[in-house]
Amino acid sequence: xxxxxxxxxxxxxxxxxxxxxxxxxxxxxxxxxxxxxxxxxxxxxxxxxxxxxxxxxxxxxxxxxxxxxxxxxxxxxxxxxxxxxxxxxxxxxxxxxxxxxxxxxxxxxxxxxxxxxxxxxxxxxxxxxxxxxxxxxxxxxxxxxxxxxxxxxxxxxxxxxxxxxxxxxxxxxxxxxxxxxxxxxxxxxxxxxxxxxxxx
Numbered sequence: 001x002x003x004x005x006x007x008x009x010x011x012x013x014x015x016x017x018x019x020x021x022x023x024x025x026x027x028x029x030x031x032x033x034x035x036x037x038x039x040x041x042x043x044x045x046x047x048x049x050x051x052x053x054x055x056x057x058x059x060x061x062x063x064x065x066x067x068x069x070x071x072x073x074x075x076x077x078x079x080x081x082x083x084x085x086x087x088x089x090x091x092x093x094x095x096x097x098x099x100x101x102x103x104x105x106x107x108x109x110x111x112x113x114x115x116x117x118x119x120x121x122x123x124x125x126x127x128x129x130x131x132x133x134x135x136x137x138x139x140x141x142x143x144x145x146x147x148x149x150x151x152x153x154x155x156x157x158x159x160x161x162x163x164x165x166x167x168x169x170x171x172x173x174x175x176x177x178x179x180x181x182x183x184x185x186x187x188x189x190x191x192x193x194x195x196x197x198x199x200x
Contacts, residue, residue, distance in 0.1 A: 009039045009047035017056050017067060018157050019123060020165060024069045028057070054154065070162070071155045078156035082149060086133065092140040094185045102139055106132065106182050110175060117171040122164045125171060129160075132178050136185075 013033070016022040034044050048065065051057045059065050098106075109132045116125040137146035150157075164171065 005039050005043035006046045006050075009033075009037055009043045010050050012037055013047055013051060014056070014154070017051070018154065019126070019161055020158070022067045024067055026067045027064050028067065030065065056154065070158050072159075074155035075159045078149075078153045082153065082156070085145065085149065086136075089136050089140050089142060090181065090185060093136050094188050096140075097188075098139065098186065102135070103186065105135060109135065110178055110182065113171075113175050113178065117175060122161070122171075126161050126164060129174065129178075130157075 013022070022028060030041070030044060030048060033048070034041055037044065048057060052059065055071065056068050057065055058068050109128050112128045113125055113132075116122075116128065134146050137143055
């Protein structure tokens with residue numbers, strides 16, 4: 001139970017950090033976190049320790065605990081890895097015809113993105129943005145690779161979400177990029193130019 005509570009506390013806090021509900025530079029209180037999550041002291045403390053080890057929070061002696069700034073070097077490196085891997089993923093997907101179910105799932109994800117774009121719901125938009133990429137990893141049998149990448153992509157995810165939230169990234173352009181990727185894969189092509197559309 002203790003491990004489950006720690007994992008639960010970690011998952012909730014991680015999501016809050018990625019979605020900037022806990023903003024870079026913001027001070028947090030261990031006691032307040034306990035109250036907000038309704039989880040005891042030890043699991044919260046262990047979750048915070050894990051986040052500190054991942055450089056997502058930091059402690060200033062005699063001052064407190066703060067949410068770390070986004071590490072731009074990590075963002076650049078994570079994006080480089082994602083693009084390199086996803087070029088191969090898309091090539092594999094293009095070489096094997098997608099099932100009707102897979103086609104329907106990908107098209108539905110794009111429709112959901114359009115819906116949440118119109119509603120300016122960036123939380124759900126970001127969720128379906130991730131699902132679009134994840135499904136290609138599942139289709140090509142590389143689910144484990146997706147899970148590995150999610151562990152090293154935390155800073156990149158923070159950057160992507162903040163860009164969407166602040167309007168620095170065009171939601172409609174992202175939807176169009178996804179449509180182009182899907183059309184290219186369905187046509188059985190593996191165009192090298194698609195690297196510009198990946199990781200968005």
